Amino acid sequence: MKKFIFPGDLIDKEKLNIYGAYYHNGSTYSLVTGMYDDEEKRLIIFNGPYEPKIGDVIIGVIEDIRGNGYSINFGLAINSYISARDFRETLNYGDILVAKIANYDESDGNVELTEHSVLRGGIIINISPFKVPRVIGKKGSMLDQIKNKTNSKIIVGKNGWIWIKDGNVNLTKSSIQKIEREAHTSGLTDKIAKYLEDNEESLDVN
Amino acid sequence: MENNELTKNGKRLDGREFNEMRPLKIEAGILKNAHGSAYLEWGGNKIIAGVYGPKECIPRHDANPFKAKLACRYTMSPFCSKEEHGRAGPNRRSIELSMVLREALENVVELERYPKAMIEVSIEVLQAEGGTRCAALVAGAVALANAGIPMRDLPIAVAAGKIADTICLDCSKIEDNYGQADFPVALAPRNNDILLMQMDGLMTKEEMFKALDFIEKSAEKIKETEKNALEKAINKVN
Amino acid sequence: MEPIDEIKKSNVKNLLQNNERIDRRGMLDYRPIEITKNYIDTGEGSALVKLGETKALSVIKFDVVEPFSDKPNEGVISTNSEMLSLSSERFESGPPGEKSIELARVVDRGIRSAEIIDTKDMNLGDGKVLGLFIDLYLLDYDGNYLDASALATMAALRNTMVPTYEDGVLIRDNMKKKLKLKGDVFMNTFVKIDDKILLDPILDEEVSMDCRLSVGIYENNICSLQKNGRGEIKRNEFEYMIDASLEKYKELKKIIEI
Numbered sequence A: 001m002k003k004f005i006f007p008g009d010l011i012d013k014e015k016l017n018i019y020g021a022y023y024h025n026g027s028t029y030s031l032v033t034g035m036y037d038d039e040e041k042r043l044i045i046f047n048g049p050y051e052p053k054i055g056d057v058i059i060g061v062i063e064d065i066r067g068n069g070y071s072i073n074f075g076l077a078i079n080s081y082i083s084a085r086d087f088r089e090t091l092n093y094g095d096i097l098v099a100k101i102a103n104y105d106e107s108d109g110n111v112e113l114t115e116h117s118v119l120r121g122g123i124i125i126n127i128s129p130f131k132v133p134r135v136i137g138k139k140g141s142m143l144d145q146i147k148n149k150t151n152s153k154i155i156v157g158k159n160g161w162i163w164i165k166d167g168n169v170n171l172t173k174s175s176i177q178k179i180e181r182e183a184h185t186s187g188l189t190d191k192i193a194k195y196l197e198d199n200e201e202s203l204d205v206n
Numbered sequence B: 001m002e003n004n005e006l007t008k009n010g011k012r013l014d015g016r017e018f019n020e021m022r023p024l025k026i027e028a029g030i031l032k033n034a035h036g037s038a039y040l041e042w043g044g045n046k047i048i049a050g051v052y053g054p055k056e057c058i059p060r061h062d063a064n065p066f067k068a069k070l071a072c073r074y075t076m077s078p079f080c081s082k083e084e085h086g087r088a089g090p091n092r093r094s095i096e097l098s099m100v101l102r103e104a105l106e107n108v109v110e111l112e113r114y115p116k117a118m119i120e121v122s123i124e125v126l127q128a129e130g131g132t133r134c135a136a137l138v139a140g141a142v143a144l145a146n147a148g149i150p151m152r153d154l155p156i157a158v159a160a161g162k163i164a165d166t167i168c169l170d171c172s173k174i175e176d177n178y179g180q181a182d183f184p185v186a187l188a189p190r191n192n193d194i195l196l197m198q199m200d201g202l203m204t205k206e207e208m209f210k211a212l213d214f215i216e217k218s219a220e221k222i223k224e225t226e227k228n229a230l231e232k233a234i235n236k237v238n
Numbered sequence C: 001m002e003p004i005d006e007i008k009k010s011n012v013k014n015l016l017q018n019n020e021r022i023d024r025r026g027m028l029d030y031r032p033i034e035i036t037k038n039y040i041d042t043g044e045g046s047a048l049v050k051l052g053e054t055k056a057l058s059v060i061k062f063d064v065v066e067p068f069s070d071k072p073n074e075g076v077i078s079t080n081s082e083m084l085s086l087s088s089e090r091f092e093s094g095p096p097g098e099k100s101i102e103l104a105r106v107v108d109r110g111i112r113s114a115e116i117i118d119t120k121d122m123n124l125g126d127g128k129v130l131g132l133f134i135d136l137y138l139l140d141y142d143g144n145y146l147d148a149s150a151l152a153t154m155a156a157l158r159n160t161m162v163p164t165y166e167d168g169v170l171i172r173d174n175m176k177k178k179l180k181l182k183g184d185v186f187m188n189t190f191v192k193i194d195d196k197i198l199l200d201p202i203l204d205e206e207v208s209m210d211c212r213l214s215v216g217i218y219e220n221n222i223c224s225l226q227k228n229g230r231g232e233i234k235r236n237e238f239e240y241m242i243d244a245s246l247e248k249y250k251e252l253k254k255i256i257e258i
Helices: A129-136 A138-150 A169-181 A188-199 B092-108 B132-146 B173-178 B205-235 C005-016 C098-114 C145-158 C203-208 C235-257
Strands: A002-005 A010-012 A021-024 A027-030 A034-037 A042-045 A057-066 A069-073 A080-083 A096-105 A110-119 A123-126 A153-156 A161-165 B024-028 B036-042 B045-056 B069-076 B117-127 B156-163 B166-169 B181-188 B193-197 C033-037 C045-051 C054-065 C076-083 C123-125 C128-140 C164-166 C169-171 C185-193 C196-199 C211-218 C221-228
Touching (some): A002 B205, A057 A153, A057 A161, A080 A110, A123 A169, A123 C005, A129 A138, A129 A153, A129 A169, A138 A169, A138 A188, A161 A169, B024 B205, B036 B132, B045 B132, B069 B092, B069 B132, B092 B117, B092 B132, B092 B181, B092 B193, B117 B132, B132 B156, B156 B173, B156 B205, B181 B205, C005 C185, C005 C203, C033 C145, C033 C235, C045 C145, C054 C145, C076 C098, C076 C145, C098 C128, C098 C145, C098 C185, C098 C211, C098 C221, C128 C145, C145 C185, C145 C211, C145 C235, C185 C235, C196 C235, C211 C235
Parallel strands (some): B069 B117, C076 C128
Antiparallel strands (some): A002 A034, A010 A027, A021 A027, A057 A069, A057 A096, A069 A080, A096 A110, A123 A161, A153 A161, B024 B036, B036 B045, B045 B117, B156 B166, B156 B181, B181 B193, C045 C054, C054 C128, C164 C169, C185 C196, C185 C211, C211 C221
16 A cells, blocks of 8 residues: 655654665654555655665766866766776766766765766756656666657666657657656556657657 | 734634634645745745755855755745835845754754755745744745655744733734734644744743644644645646 | 756757757747736735746835935836746855846836836825835746746736825725836847747757847837847847847737736
């Protein structure tokens, strides 16, 4: 059974280790607005700041040149830094970067990155990081469904930044935004399939 | 107006019972840019709140290596009063209230989760009609929750007062101005812990704790309204 | 400017090569406009305008003031703008910066030039006059705060009631007198991006612009102009924007009357 839950609401009268909840005096309480599934003991969160995790692929923008490297804005509390020596080319202000989190220090918010490359062209859209799993779908099924219909290149950053290039960019963008709005509803895969079908022609600018 | 003119036939001038709140309406997620937002109408008060963050702390030297800085700005618009046109920008009162509101919210927001960062809460009073700082706290709390900022509780706030020697809940502007005491309080409803408290006027200890009773009893209703707004914002399908 | 603006710029310019805008509008189309009159009860007049996602509030208030020494029998109009920090991460809190000050002055200029408010009718006697205060409050910013604010101001003025003056005090209850206006002033803002002229720039287009021109129109007159940005405007482009503005007047007049 799923029900809405709010900051300070009681989740369980025992200690549960759930993301988005805290433990106090023998009980677990919610820290956020969301839905609690008491069967799966899972808190479904819709909106909030991105929490970095090692292994996550994230997308950001070059904001500054500092010392011998670049300061990159991934929408986190502090910018990340990559040395210029780690790049074969010179980067510019405004360049888009995709990278993987190699290390994350929770105590100071510092993120270390690896496997980074520049993304040229395309557009960036932003969605809530908590809706990213819905955009990707089980085993990537939702994303594949979109790619098949639109032929767009899509890279989804776990931080909620999404890069779209080529193909029917408008349709890709509006499908993802539709998923974001309706993430809490059921039957979403079918709804998006229908949406892609209905709008294949009308939104194509090519 | 005299203090004893504030009641008529055993009721308040607007017809309310002494422990009755004015109508409260809240909407969340009403702005495109703000990470979280809330719009509130409480009696004649109209307040809009917006939250950004966690983000880089500006100025850099203000950053705390162990937790986020909560920057809270409470401002009254030049047109918030039915009477004269005011001045835009902060004044001594709004600076004091910004601090008092910030400290109340700091109690419940999990700032340790975002070291070195900053969370900005902007609360703009478009219309003021008594109890504005409490309405501002409610708007700020809903905006923070709407932004998904982790909070240990969803705080509420309401002011009690004393008019014609009687304790009353949620004073209107006229009751504020001509009454005998003004007692704004914010609570973390889970345990009714007091997060914000100010008072001016004259009250006996008995009167004060009766006022606190009124406030505690209204906490549930205010929290319900906050939750409804947050739930509606999630359910909003274009 | 933000670093993310670089990719926005590339995208906007690419699409414009095919005369396409990112939200698929016509080059001279406004975004959907929604006007809510009397949004603020404490003002003597007010309106909230939603221009796409840009949300601008304009509130009118009266006060008793001293006239200017060179116009001792005329009322005073004063316009102030606040680009609230909650409207965008691009605006910091603090006193109005140059953009905000420019906005207030440009909106004010159009109304003043067209003389739609009769300031001679604002004399209270005894050396006092009515001050008409226009407060522009930007609540959400997605491009073109100018047209949104100007339209909100026009809608607010159209619904403004004038308080009575008794014993040196303004009475704002039971106001029966509506503010008399000679007509309507509308503003049209265009941006130039790589030789393309677009009306009503959405944020992505605004950050991509070479320059911007706001044209104030009163009936069939131009009553204000403001060029913004370092790009240059050619004479024929200027004429194109003037013609488009004169044309848009009727459309905006219809919208404001709803």
